[in-house]
Amino acid sequence: MTEADSEKVDLRSEIPRFKPATPPAAFGEFVENMRRLQDLAVSIDAPDEVYAAAQEKTAELIELLAPFEAREGKGPANRSMQLPGRGSLLMPPWKVEKFDEESVVATGVLRRYHLGGGGVAHGGVLPLIFDDNFGMVVYAAKRPISRTAYLHVNYRKVTPLNVPLAIEGKVDRVDGRKTFITARLTEEDGTLLADGEGLMVQLLPGQP
Numbered sequence: 001m002t003e004a005d006s007e008k009v010d011l012r013s014e015i016p017r018f019k020p021a022t023p024p025a026a027f028g029e030f031v032e033n034m035r036r037l038q039d040l041a042v043s044i045d046a047p048d049e050v051y052a053a054a055q056e057k058t059a060e061l062i063e064l065l066a067p068f069e070a071r072e073g074k075g076p077a078n079r080s081m082q083l084p085g086r087g088s089l090l091m092p093p094w095k096v097e098k099f100d101e102e103s104v105v106a107t108g109v110l111r112r113y114h115l116g117g118g119g120v121a122h123g124g125v126l127p128l129i130f131d132d133n134f135g136m137v138v139y140a141a142k143r144p145i146s147r148t149a150y151l152h153v154n155y156r157k158v159t160p161l162n163v164p165l166a167i168e169g170k171v172d173r174v175d176g177r178k179t180f181i182t183a184r185l186t187e188e189d190g191t192l193l194a195d196g197e198g199l200m201v202q203l204l205p206g207q208p
């Protein structure tokens with residue numbers, strides 16, 4: 001087996017094997033600062049000179065970071081299990097509280113950069129949270145490596161920002177290659193905000 005092959009989850013596919021990362025000490029704070037920057041980028045109303053100064057600083061940051069761009073599965077982002085959102089800026093900064101064959105629970109808040117309109121979360125953020133949960137449920141339930149074939153979200157109430165939330169997902173039923181998953185997004189007091197159902201289909205040899 002070549003070194004490149006040993007990095008794959010399955011020799012028949014191109015999916016990289018998931019290896020949790022132990023991030024360098026400053027990484028967590030760096031990611032949190034980036035999230036704060038996202039909050040500000042979508043909310044500030046500043047004079048032109050402030051944008052010009054910010055533009056110069058971000059250009060400097062890009063120059064600092066660009067030489068270290070790495071392929072999927074190499075850097076700590078998305079693999080740092082102890083950090084909110086696994087240290088990935090794509091993911092809301094949530095933490096996994098329960099991960100076993102029965103269910104997967106993650107908790108956290110949505111923040112200013114998740115705003116849709118009228119002070120509540122953008123509807124498109126919820127499928128991201130459900131899809132990520134479904135992926136973890138498949139893994140926790142020891143089902144074969146699968147991808148989402150469909151995902152259905154019922155929006156029962158608007159989802160507030162800066163309020164503790166939880167998602168719990170579990171396997172509903174299995175039918176050959178198909179794993180059907182259900183999940184509920186709630187507030188801390190159990191108020192149902194959204195529920196979802198998804199079909200995860202086991203990948204066949206050669207499917208990316």
Ligand SMILES: CCCCCCCC(=O)SCCNC(=O)CCNC(=O)[C@H](O)C(C)(C)COP(=O)(O)OP(=O)(O)OC[C@H]1O[C@@H](n2cnc3c(N)ncnc32)[C@H](O)[C@@H]1OP(=O)(O)O
Nearest residue numbers: 015131135145146147148149150176178199201203204207
């Ligand atoms: C490694 C990463 C793991 C983490 C994943 C996290 C979740 C993700 O976000 S994955 C990204 C989003 N998903 C994708 O990009 C998937 C893109 N789609 C695909 O790759 C393929 O369509 C795939 C793999 C889902 C299914 O393709 P294929 O293997 O050809 O399935 P196919 O043979 O048509 O169907 C298998 C079964 O599923 C059913 N099925 C497939 N799609 C659907 C659908 N949309 N609705 C209902 N049933 C469906 C079929 O009817 C069939 O059922 P049965 O066995 O009873 O006849």
